[in-house]
Amino acid sequence: MLNLFITYKCNLSCDYCFVHGLGQLHPMSISDADFQRLCVWLAEHQVPTLGILGGEPTLDKRLPDMLARLHDIGVAPVVFTNALFESSESRIGDDLSLALKPKENDELISALCKHAANIVVNYNDPTNYSEIQIKRRESNLQKLQERGAHITFSKNFAPGDTEWQYLIDACRRFGVNAIRYDISRPNLNRTNSYINSSAYESKCADDIQICNSSQSIKQLQDNMKSHLVASHDGTSRHINDHIVEFVRACEQASIMTGLDCCLPSCMFTTEQLQYLHATSLRFTHVCQPSIDIQTDLQVSYCMPLAQFALSNVLDYNGEWELMAGLSSMAKPLREKRPLACEACEHYAKSCQGGCLALRASDVCV
Numbered sequence: 001m002l003n004l005f006i007t008y009k010c011n012l013s014c015d016y017c018f019v020h021g022l023g024q025l026h027p028m029s030i031s032d033a034d035f036q037r038l039c040v041w042l043a044e045h046q047v048p049t050l051g052i053l054g055g056e057p058t059l060d061k062r063l064p065d066m067l068a069r070l071h072d073i074g075v076a077p078v079v080f081t082n083a084l085f086e087s088s089e090s091r092i093g094d095d096l097s098l099a100l101k102p103k104e105n106d107e108l109i110s111a112l113c114k115h116a117a118n119i120v121v122n123y124n125d126p127t128n129y130s131e132i133q134i135k136r137r138e139s140n141l142q143k144l145q146e147r148g149a150h151i152t153f154s155k156n157f158a159p160g161d162t163e164w165q166y167l168i169d170a171c172r173r174f175g176v177n178a179i180r181y182d183i184s185r186p187n188l189n190r191t192n193s194y195i196n197s198s199a200y201e202s203k204c205a206d207d208i209q210i211c212n213s214s215q216s217i218k219q220l221q222d223n224m225k226s227h228l229v230a231s232h233d234g235t236s237r238h239i240n241d242h243i244v245e246f247v248r249a250c251e252q253a254s255i256m257t258g259l260d261c262c263l264p265s266c267m268f269t270t271e272q273l274q275y276l277h278a279t280s281l282r283f284t285h286v287c288q289p290s291i292d293i294q295t296d297l298q299v300s301y302c303m304p305l306a307q308f309a310l311s312n313v314l315d316y317n318g319e320w321e322l323m324a325g326l327s328s329m330a331k332p333l334r335e336k337r338p339l340a341c342e343a344c345e346h347y348a349k350s351c352q353g354g355c356l357a358l359r360a361s362d363v364c365v
């Protein structure tokens with residue numbers, strides 16, 4: 001699926017956000033003219049689905065019209081939101097310039113229900129929100145549910161953010177039966193809180209013996225520490241165990257789970273791998289370009305690898321040409337075999353050796 005980032009503005013500040021900083025490299029929001037040009041291109045190339053992201057896309061007051069326009073040209077939009085939008089009538093505090101008038105708020109909810117094929121709600125742990133934000137999110141979800149919107153939740157496992165029971169409870173409250181999940185990935189400048197999935201445990205220790213770059217040694221040591229991720233109760237557990245327990249709990253509650261990106265296979269035990277492959281959708285160890293269209297129509301491999309970019313989506317002959325261009329751009333990085341994977345029979349077959357964005361600096365050969 002192609003993704004369009006309509007704005008980098010957001011009304012939340014998640015530690016793990018991989019979008020921070022992009023507003024300095026591209027316009028803060030897409031222009032009307034570029035959106036119209038993109039619509040012509042999408043129709044011409046019969047693109048069936050488009051992810052609409054930000055930042056927080058509901059902060060862009062043009063969103064209802066954009067969704068209607070996409071619907072008119074036969075593109076099914078999937079909107080990614082934190083569901084914190086609100087009307088100026090109900091607001092208490094925060095930035096007034098971001099508030100919607102009550103009529104605009106109604107139009108937004110109507111457009112989401114009418115035109116969005118799916119609304120993917122980034123539903124973080126309630127301990128990260130103020131009371132007002134929690135009320136606002138719950139009220140919006142209730143309105144969406146009452147009006148028949150198709151909702152999926154999204155969970156990002158990040159350092160210090162590994163709880164998931166609150167999500168299962170929310171699925172019950174709002175009749176949601178699907179959760180998309182991932183580990184937090186690095187942003188372009190590595191300034192966010194992310195989980196390093198590039199090299200693991202004893203393999204890293206061996207690598208330290210043969211690495212001759214002091215910067216790489218430090219990175220590998222950081223990797224070793226990062227396998228243990230702190231939980232709210234103050235204990236540390238391996239991230240793979242958190243993921244497996246989460247998927248099992250979802251399965252027991254009849255909630256479908258789908259992995260967003262790929263994870264290295266040696267992150268899991270053989271038994272865990274068998275279980276996840278059988279239970280979790282898109283559970284894979286090799287990534288494909290996410291095809292992220294920035295606000296100026298530049299197209300990136302994915303946000304963590306935003307530097308791997310094609311200059312303008314309109315210059316390409318459809319989704320497959322973009323996929324091919326971005327894949328070939330990332331090929332040299334993909335072919336740089338991490339030291340941790342040197343003797344691994346899975347490398348370049350069933351596993352790519354972790355997130356390519358991390359490899360950009362982790363490889364020490």
Ligand code: SF4
Pocket residue numbers: 010011012013014016017018019054055056082122
């Ligand atoms: S992850 Fe999403 S909701 Fe959180 S700060 Fe980033 S754009 Fe906003």
Ligand code: SF4
Pocket residue numbers: 198203264265266267340341342344345346347348351352353354
């Ligand atoms: S290629 Fe092998 S060693 Fe490297 S991350 Fe994948 S499973 Fe682990």
Ligand code: SF4
Pocket residue numbers: 185261262287288289290301302303304305354355356357358
């Ligand atoms: S490089 Fe690949 S694994 Fe890493 S975030 Fe991008 S798409 Fe996902």
